[in-house]
Amino acid sequence: MAAQRSKRACCYLRPAQSGCQRVIRTNLRYHRPDSLAAASDLLWSHRQDIAVLGGGTHLLPRMTRDQESVSHIVDLKALGLDGVNISANGVSIGSRVTYDQVLRHDALTRILPLLARVSHGVTGGRQVRNIGTLGGSACFAMPGSDMPGALVGLRSRFRIHGPTGFREVDSTDFFTSAFVNALEPGEFLHSFDILDIPTATGYHKIKHSAGSWPIATATAALWEGQRLEITLGGVQETPVRIDVTKVADQPEEFAAAIDAAITEPWDDVLAPGSYRRRVAAAAAKRALSELRRRVA
Ligand SMILES: Cc1cc2nc3c(=O)[nH]c(=O)nc-3n(C[C@H](O)[C@H](O)[C@H](O)COP(=O)(O)OP(=O)(O)OC[C@H]3O[C@@H](n4cnc5c(N)ncnc54)[C@H](O)[C@@H]3O)c2cc1C
Incomplete structure (x- = not known):
């Protein structure tokens, strides 16, 4: 697992080698199961050699660059995972829901404006927003992606289907x-x-330019009982959620709490960990300011 991870981490942002042909060079079998059980059966049967296809915006470029190689692709399109269900118990969002679907879903954006805020800010234009799925972003688990931190910031729970x-x-x-x-x-x-x-939310991300990947993201969420949380993305391997209720009005203590929560800063070709650590408190402060503007 560790070997696979480091290969992914170092190759992801690196341009393809010159002379590399942009084609998928393995024999590929495409599966579109029509039941949850059939999908899990396929994933289990070919477990060493299969990938789930969401919108393919991460997966397919990686395959054409030889960064990932599988013989089977399983498309979950026929399983009805592209819906949003809002009830008295909360909100359930299918893993195949795209950024564009979030943006066009009035009730969802009213209840969870954070998701629309984040979806709107995903770069790559209409193409990526039309086909990139929330589930694909979560499963790829790239530290600098927007969605992992936002989903942790919303205290979401992930429903997983498997052979049992x-x-x-x-x-x-x-x-x-x-x-x-x-x-x-x-x-x-x-x-x-x-x-x-959450009663109110705010979001801020710091990046090098309009079209680049986030260096640090911050989700602010105010919960019933006035508990305030900041969730940082991009600064460590995985999102970090911090209770800032007691320090939110004290700038120095607030910055210190953010800094203390970052135990192992994330390094990649976009920014060293020391830089991510340095900008994290600024991102958090701006996310909190946005939340407060919404409450006012
Ligand atoms: C030009 C460009 C700009 C971008 N800008 C941003 C940005 O600003 N911020 C940002 O956060 N992201 C950005 N992205 C990334 C984008 O968010 C993701 O590409 C997209 O959300 C991934 O979703 P997908 O459905 O295309 O995933 P896929 O590529 O289909 O899948 C990604 C991974 O998840 C797995 N997978 C997918 N769905 C499931 C599932 N349901 N169950 C299990 N495994 C699954 C796949 O097997 C694969 O390993 C950008 C991408 C591009 C191409």
């Missing part, structure tokens, strides 16, 4: 390390459940 049926994991446990998630062989991400709705 469903299980649930908390979002904080789903992201186990950079580019690694909690899915076991035969499992796929079914949906996200957000059972508690």
